Amino acid sequence: MYTLILSIAFSVAVSIFLKLARRGDIRVDQAIAVNYVTAVVLSLWLLRPPLDTLFERPPAAWLILGLLGILLPSVFLVMAAAVRRAGIVRSDTAQRLSLILPILAAFLVFHEAVSGRKALGIVLALCALACLLARPRHTGNGAPSSDAPAPDTAAAASTDVSDDEAHGSAARGWLTLLxxxxxxxxxxxLFKQMARLGAGFTGSLLLSFILAGLLMGLWLLARRTRWHARSLASGILLGGLNFSNIYFYIRAHQTFPDNPTLVFAAMNIGVIxxxxxxGAGLFRERLSALNVLGIALALGAIVLLFPR
Known part of the structure; x- marks a missing residue:
């Protein structure tokens, strides 16, 4: 169980880093690139994967690695675009609602057995998610909620923006959320699939970090990025947190190989x-009664999903 708790803790720490990065003039894309370099170094130092057999993997494993190498940096960038186009709250909601996909995969792909207790736990988890994501639409003075994306001042000043352009912008926002x-x-x-590789997962984890780092570095070079010392240095901290989050997440799947729903649900619900x-204690964000109810439902869901 400690693996799951540590993975949740490090995931929350990554979220706190990304939230503070916006205030600290840290360019997240550069920090993400260094994050993968740091993760590669930590993998070599702490996990000591067998380098002589590093590239001896079956085709299925290479497919998983290739997909992770592409998705890990790409989703970071898509998330940043979603925040710009659709707002922070909507983007965070889309991320948390992704829980639906791995839960479906637990039964359809990993053939997890369904019981009444587990079904009730899933229902409670989804209800908890809805309660935790609930935010007031208006502030006390009638101002709009923070989930609305910041207006573009140039567009707001223009009076001849066509409906087609507005619809196109909205469509792009929904595409980034998707x-x-x-x-x-x-x-x-894919991380669950990697966990099933057993002892070979350390080498696979190293390769996924290498691929992700290469793609992120090439993307930054293609954009002719002007490097920012503070952002590059902060990537070392992000890399340590992200490496620990992913490592313990995979270990949690290995600890509960027959109960992927527990890991999927506990991770997402636990993090939020x-x-x-x-957010309430550190960033002075207000908690509603629904949010408090969501935390209680989340605890109940994890208890139901935890194997007897």
């Missing part, structure tokens, strides 16, 4: 529950 939802859900499923509490 990308966040599908991307995070697929990554969860603790994140909600941290």
């Amino acid at each position: 990308g966040v939802w599908a991307g995070y859900g697929c990554i969860d499923i 529950s603790i994140g909600t509490l941290v």
Whole structure:
């Protein structure tokens, strides 16, 4: 169980880092690139994968690695685009609703047995998710909620913006949200598949970090990025947190190989529950009665999903 708790804790720490990065003039794309370099170094130092057999993997394993190498950096970038186009709250909601995909995969792909207790736990988990994501639509003075994306001042000043352009912008916003939802859900499923590799997962984890780092680095070079020292240095911290989150997440799947729903649900619900509490305590975010109810439902869901 400690593997799951540690994975949740490090995932929340990553979220806190990304939230503070916006305030600290940290360019997240550059920090993400260094994050993968750090993860490669930590994999070599702590996991010590057998390098002599590093590339000796079956085709199915290479498919998983290739997909992770593409998705890990891509979803970061899609999430950033979603935040710009659709707002922070909607983007976070899309990420958390991705829980639906791995839960479906637990039964359809990994052939997990369904019981009444487990079904009730899933229902409670989804209800908890709805309660935790609930935010007031208006502030006390009637101002709009924070889930609305920031207006473009140039567009707001213009009076001749066509309906087609407005619809196109909205469509692109929804496409980025769909990308966040599908991307995070697929990554969860791929990590479960990696966990099933057994002892060979350390080498696979190293290769996925190398591929992700290469793609992120090439993307930054293609954009002719001007490097920012603070952002590059902060990537070392992000890499340590992200490496620990992914490592313990895979270990949790190995600890509960026959109960992927527990890991999928506990991870998503645990992260957003603790994140909600941290937001209230550290960032002065208000908790509604529904949010508190969501935390209680989340605890109940995890208890029901936990094997006897």
